[in-house]
Amino acid sequence: MKTPVRVAVTGAAGQIGYSLLFRIASGEMLGKDQPVILQMLELPMEKAQAALRGVMMELEDCAFPLLAGMVGTDDPMVAFKDADIALLVGAMPRGPGMERKDLLLKNAEIFTVQGKAINAVASRDIKVLVVGNPANTNAYIAMKSAPDINPRNFTAMLRLDHNRALSQLAIKAGVDVAGIEKLVVWGNHSPTMYPDYRFATVAGGSLKDKIGDEAWNRETFIPKVGKRGAAIIEARGLSSAASAANAAIDHVRDWVLGTNGKWTTMGIPSDGSYGIPKDVMYGFPVTCKDGKYEIVQGLAIDDYSRTMMDKTLAELEEERAGVAHLL
């Protein structure tokens, strides 16, 4: 039996939490032979804590063989104690008519508090995924609030955008999602993101050539992927939850267990690659191996791509300036 991995999940009684926890406990994130201890954080309010107790009762009722323990708390110092992995989901979601950056100041403080708690009590090797919006800048805030943890261990979720782009491409090209490789979504988890399939392949050939429709790329595909979150809020009256939880599982699973040489997209602090200033939390193409990610290097950036990549970068720099006083 392997040693249990401690997984902290914030916002555990929320919509995403409800789609996420049961899949982690069943082994879908870390493997079917990996026991987990769930350390769940919710707000110190009776309603939130009662809802969390209910979720924990249901987890108990599943009798998951891999669930080696559970902690429910309103204290970040308890939730992050010795945590190996943290999924920072707890934050306010946007409603109709809002942009994710409208949440910036409302949610920013959560990530300074939680970054500091992670710095104080978590495993020195903790892997952090920020889901709560605006995810990139919240991840940046958490990273800067935890100076004793390697900044590379803080990441933001671009995987939902990556998965959304994959499905739209598969539908357009009439191919299986599983056959598409070498896709990337550059930049911010916001409508400025740049889903880029110039390098993508399907059955060994170029997906871009197969689709052969640059007008569709610019006028339909890019805006559709960028505004998908808003379309779901419009349709459901609530922001995406099951697909967001699914993307979080994909992100952490690939980071921990590896991608076998395949590309995925992660929001990570830039190391200066592709002209993105150091530390900006930006969506990059990566491969993962042995619990580490590496940026895919050497991709040609044409003029249109440079413009798109700089636009989403400018938005991230603006968001970063807006929270500078908190750091």
Ligand SMILES: NC(=O)c1ccc[n+]([C@@H]2O[C@H](COP(=O)([O-])OP(=O)(O)OC[C@H]3O[C@@H](n4cnc5c(N)ncnc54)[C@H](O)[C@@H]3O)[C@@H](O)[C@H]2O)c1
């Ligand atoms: N990055 C992405 O791709 C992506 C996708 C979907 C949603 N999101 C974001 O994820 C966040 C959560 O969405 P949701 O639909 O689960 O929202 P929700 O309102 O259903 O749940 C959020 C939960 O977080 C809790 N919470 C709030 N502040 C907290 C804190 N400081 N500590 C611990 N718990 C706290 C709330 O009590 C609530 O139970 C939102 O910010 C949403 O915009 C991101």
Ligand SMILES: O=C(O)C[C@H](O)C(=O)O
């Ligand atoms: O769009 C939102 O506000 C929720 C989430 O970020 C999404 O992309 O579905």
